[in-house]
Amino acid sequence: MKIQHKHEFVEIYTGPLAHGLDRESDLATLQVYLQKISDDDLMAKLLPRLSQKEIDGFFNLLAVTLRRHFSEEEYHELFLRDFPEGPRQF
Secondary structure, three states: OOOOOOOOHHHHOOOOOOOOOOHHHHHHHHHHHHHHHOOHHHHHHHHHHOOHHHHHHHHHHHHHHHHHHOOHHHHHHHHHOOOOOOOOOO
8 A cells, every 4th residue: 555645744843832932933843743643542432422513514614715725726736635646755
């Protein structure tokens, strides 16, 4: 199986984890939180506990954000990982 996703930032980031200090810290903290929440073990515990309203809220936030900031090509390449030559290996 080829690996298609990577989460290196969360493993190497040593700066502050805080929201509201400055934009740089906010972005780094958000990246760490998003990488941590996507951990398979965490997801296995969290997902069964979500209400349908929470699930819908996550989907809507993600879909709107991706549509707003990515072209269709970027969406396919970066999110769906659709590559003409097949999955990329990191």
